[in-house]
Amino acid sequence: MHRKCSQQIILKLLNDITDDIMNIKKIRKLKKQISQLRNRLGNIQNKEIKRLAKACGRKRVKRGTEDNYESTLLPRRPAISIPNHPGSLGKYVAGNILDDLEEDLFWLEENLQDFEE
Secondary structure: OOHHHHHHHHHHHHOOOOOOOOOHHHHHHHHHHHHHHHOOHHHOEHHHHHHHHHHOOEEEEOOOOOEEEEEOOOOOOOOEEEOOOOOEOOHHHHHHHHHHHHHHHHHHHHHHHHHHO
């Protein structure tokens, strides 16, 4: 990743959408939440995933029939589509969404560690 792009991401990390500071501690907490959700893949509500997506620095955008969430911290990451139907999400759908969010956290952690060095 280019140095200038990395610096822009760091500045966004330090002042993310909730005016909170995205730091290693927060990233580890979010990873723990993802791990807990993975333990019950067949019983995850869409509102739980949406809440987690927002905590990972994604915001809802109007596009298509399902809710889409774009990363405000990592502009090159693709949007995540989260189904908006009642009941639990399918285990494969939920697993794929959690994979995408976990990858976001990986990239955020990498950028923060580069900034701290």
